[in-house]
Amino acid sequence: MARRRWRDLSGRQRHWIAVGAVIQVCLTGAALIDLRRRPAERINGSRRFWTMAAFVDFIGPLAYFLRGRRRL
Template identity: 55%
Template sequence: MVGSQRWSELSGRERSFIAGATVVQLSLLAAALVDLRRRPQDQIKGSKRLWRMLAFINFAGPISYFLFGRKK
């Protein structure tokens, strides 16, 4: 069954992958939140509050903000 293994049962490669994905996810989240805080409202498509909430949706939220939430 997928997802039923304990951390100690995972291989070194699996642990490294999960740790790396976590670092990438948290970095994207932090970058999006910092950008939202610094960028004026008139340079953002939609509301800052909505984008802040969406940024917490795994990889999709921050990436969507950087692709679609900022005005050029």
């Protein structure tokens, strides 16, 4: 099975890939900004760990927002 190239994709497929990429960049950016601004005592685990995790597709930023931040 040959690899599909960007030009081989339909307009709808290109659209959804672009939408997914924008969502991924926004989630990662929001997680990194929150990590930078949040005091260390309000983060579950190390800041270094969550920074690295934020770059793992959709899973890392979502995990940070669900488990990495301490609630007051």
